[in-house]
Amino acid sequence: MRVDPSLVRSGQWWDHKVPPLIAAAALTVLPAGGVDGPAFLVDLCLFLVATSGVAAFGHVVNDLADIETDASAGKTNRLAPLGGGARVGIVAATLAAGLLPWIWLPRTPAILALLGVELLLLVIYSVPPIRLKDRSAAGVLADALYAYVVPVLLTVAVFVALTGSDAPPTVILILVTLWMLLMGLRGILWHQIGDLANDRRAGVHTLATSIGVDRGTTALGWMVVVEFLAAAASLAAISVVIDARWLAAFGLLYLAYRAFQMSLLWSEPVHLSALGHPGGRIRFLGFVLLNEFVEKWLPLAALTALAIGEPVLWFAVAALVVLFRNALVEVLRRDIWELPDAGSRLAHERASRRQIRRMAELRRAGVAEGPAAVSDEHRSRRRWVFVVCGPELHVDTLRTAVAHLRPLTSLEIWVLTDSSRNVRPIDPAGIDHIVDVATPAEMDDHQASIWLKTGVHRHVPLGEWCYLDSDIIAVRPGTEQVFEQRAGPVAFASDLTISVNQVDRFSPWAMNCECAGHGDTHSCSHLREQLRERLGVEVPGDWVHWNGGVFVFGEDSHDFLDLWHRTAIDSFSWPEWRTRDQGALIATVWLTGNEDCPNLPPEFNFIADLGNGDLCLDPDRGWALHPQGPWHRARMLHLYTSRLEDPEWDLGRDVEAPVIRQTLVRTHRWRRFLARQKVGQKGRDSYWTTRERLELYWLRTRRLFRRLQPARITAGIRRRLGQDVPAPREEPASMVSGGGGDDAAST
Numbered sequence: 001m002r003v004d005p006s007l008v009r010s011g012q013w014w015d016h017k018v019p020p021l022i023a024a025a026a027l028t029v030l031p032a033g034g035v036d037g038p039a040f041l042v043d044l045c046l047f048l049v050a051t052s053g054v055a056a057f058g059h060v061v062n063d064l065a066d067i068e069t070d071a072s073a074g075k076t077n078r079l080a081p082l083g084g085g086a087r088v089g090i091v092a093a094t095l096a097a098g099l100l101p102w103i104w105l106p107r108t109p110a111i112l113a114l115l116g117v118e119l120l121l122l123v124i125y126s127v128p129p130i131r132l133k134d135r136s137a138a139g140v141l142a143d144a145l146y147a148y149v150v151p152v153l154l155t156v157a158v159f160v161a162l163t164g165s166d167a168p169p170t171v172i173l174i175l176v177t178l179w180m181l182l183m184g185l186r187g188i189l190w191h192q193i194g195d196l197a198n199d200r201r202a203g204v205h206t207l208a209t210s211i212g213v214d215r216g217t218t219a220l221g222w223m224v225v226v227e228f229l230a231a232a233a234s235l236a237a238i239s240v241v242i243d244a245r246w247l248a249a250f251g252l253l254y255l256a257y258r259a260f261q262m263s264l265l266w267s268e269p270v271h272l273s274a275l276g277h278p279g280g281r282i283r284f285l286g287f288v289l290l291n292e293f294v295e296k297w298l299p300l301a302a303l304t305a306l307a308i309g310e311p312v313l314w315f316a317v318a319a320l321v322v323l324f325r326n327a328l329v330e331v332l333r334r335d336i337w338e339l340p341d342a343g344s345r346l347a348h349e350r351a352s353r354r355q356i357r358r359m360a361e362l363r364r365a366g367v368a369e370g371p372a373a374v375s376d377e378h379r380s381r382r383r384w385v386f387v388v389c390g391p392e393l394h395v396d397t398l399r400t401a402v403a404h405l406r407p408l409t410s411l412e413i414w415v416l417t418d419s420s421r422n423v424r425p426i427d428p429a430g431i432d433h434i435v436d437v438a439t440p441a442e443m444d445d446h447q448a449s450i451w452l453k454t455g456v457h458r459h460v461p462l463g464e465w466c467y468l469d470s471d472i473i474a475v476r477p478g479t480e481q482v483f484e485q486r487a488g489p490v491a492f493a494s495d496l497t498i499s500v501n502q503v504d505r506f507s508p509w510a511m512n513c514e515c516a517g518h519g520d521t522h523s524c525s526h527l528r529e530q531l532r533e534r535l536g537v538e539v540p541g542d543w544v545h546w547n548g549g550v551f552v553f554g555e556d557s558h559d560f561l562d563l564w565h566r567t568a569i570d571s572f573s574w575p576e577w578r579t580r581d582q583g584a585l586i587a588t589v590w591l592t593g594n595e596d597c598p599n600l601p602p603e604f605n606f607i608a609d610l611g612n613g614d615l616c617l618d619p620d621r622g623w624a625l626h627p628q629g630p631w632h633r634a635r636m637l638h639l640y641t642s643r644l645e646d647p648e649w650d651l652g653r654d655v656e657a658p659v660i661r662q663t664l665v666r667t668h669r670w671r672r673f674l675a676r677q678k679v680g681q682k683g684r685d686s687y688w689t690t691r692e693r694l695e696l697y698w699l700r701t702r703r704l705f706r707r708l709q710p711a712r713i714t715a716g717i718r719r720r721l722g723q724d725v726p727a728p729r730e731e732p733a734s735m736v737s738g739g740g741g742d743d744a745a746s747t
Helices: 005-010 015-032 038-064 065-073 085-104 109-126 137-161 168-194 196-201 207-241 245-265 270-278 279-311 311-323 327-347 349-370 375-380 392-406 444-454 479-485 503-510 526-534 555-571 583-589 651-708 710-720 743-747
Strands: 382-387 412-417 433-436 463-469 470-473 490-493 547-551 616-618 623-624 636-638
Touching: 015 038, 015 137, 015 279, 015 433, 015 616, 038 065, 038 085, 038 109, 038 137, 038 311, 085 503, 109 137, 137 168, 137 207, 168 207, 168 279, 168 382, 196 207, 207 245, 207 279, 207 583, 207 623, 245 279, 245 311, 245 327, 279 311, 279 327, 311 349, 327 651, 349 392, 375 382, 382 392, 382 444, 392 412, 412 555, 463 479, 463 555, 503 526, 503 583, 547 583, 547 636, 555 583, 616 651
Parallel strands: 382 412, 382 463, 412 433
Antiparallel strands: 463 547, 470 636, 490 547, 616 623
């Protein structure tokens, strides 16, 4: 069973690959009835240990065979620094873990044949001279076989032997094999498409490098439809054969719930139109529906059905819930808390639709208005510039950004790129100039993009320039006014992804530290500590840093940009730093004394993060990071969480509409909060006022008995009548005769 290195390192392999085997085991023994619960638990644990050991063996062999290619592509390989003895020891340990459990597990000829095929595929996939990994279609087929098909068939064979029951009918085996084969082909080919740039740079020949992005995506778009049909047919056949109608009903219930979840509970709802494009079908039909069903829903349902007849297996259900990502935990932890908001959105749906239509009308009117008038002098010296290189994701995102900027500006649009890194050529539509620059070969695509971005001034003519990230979308006329905002060497906007942001809040996202960036560890001081240690600069933790998505520079900006460039490139070799440019930007700002330099107004770089639970949009007031405001009439949106690479992406449908629907809920929630705060404040004021009065009354009550004593009452009456007045106190003689004359004596 294949282990993708990124999944193993992040701990995700355990969640992606093991639960489907648990589901296969449970569905295999379910028709037998009267399962011996304790024996099944022991056998399942032994089998999972064996498959995990085999998977680890495959991962180790793959990494050992990829040491040179990973070095060429700039990838990290954890086995590269180890010596020969350590490598042999790791291989032996994983192989022992994968084989020793078979002392107790059944060893029929079919089981041994499948186990041998699995090990053979793992070796010939990675190890020369065969190395199917570099053999285009053969590599994709081998990956799908050892990742899904063989492990599932091996699971069925093992648990059929353990229960002594008949093997599943041939039709079920064919349908399930087809389902798993298509699932594996989709997974590996989609992975190859995403890694196409690195593979080409490293000289690795895969199916994706042979057929290209467009043909590969189109093929996957149709393949996932066949996979969906195979999955439906498999579930229907299994439910008929084992007489478990609940399985078919469960599949239909799953589809209904996922449709409800994606359309109402998600901050960015999924529309049926997304399935019209191959990329949308791959993402939603393939990974969101099919993968989630196999990995999170079916294992829990199958094991629960088995536990109903054997109570001891509820321990296995509990272990599945605790140890693996599953549907139950996600529903309880996430979905159930979204239901009130979903109900509120439905209640405000009529008002939402009115505001969505109004917002669309305003946007269309702005586009129809066309670019703002610009003088010939400004048109000749002011330009926009994008930087893009590497994966097709960024090239496709650039296409969307240019398509929205072009109707709203008459200035030239330039693009800086390294065409040798690009998976696909840049679409020149709407672009005036494309500058091809060779980037350092030792850098990966992300580092090369930062190298180009921070050194953009070195590769464009003199003049006034506004740099734009490819996820900056122009939405209103007047974008050229950004050039008027520069009052220093450069002009950046504040990095306000939420209503309150600062250096310490950004630190977990810039540093390779254990801080999570949310919850109890949403902030840390590691970035400031590194700035002090590496660069000798002190930065306050509450300083609001700058965002590099939009910045304006000119001929007097070169010193600032040169320092930013050098610092960013140096940071690539610092293990504590992630590959980002913002930490270097913070250092540059403070090293050059520009921390008080005026920033760009938010309207020129409003960060509309769809994951921000307080983001608001109102047709009359504009955008806000929180219902309390401030509100901004954005001219350019920073949409780094939107699927701009999707050709079917639409600003109104995919951004404005969901945010407007959320806004009505969030503003009402905020008003309720303020009302509760006001009531609470009044309650607190009343509490303290009442308490002060009660304390005063208590003090008066305590003194009342002493004041009612007859002697004190009599003394008070005599004082009021002028009787029994105390005699004046005589001063000491020393004070009267101590010198200072008459004035002193009188004093």
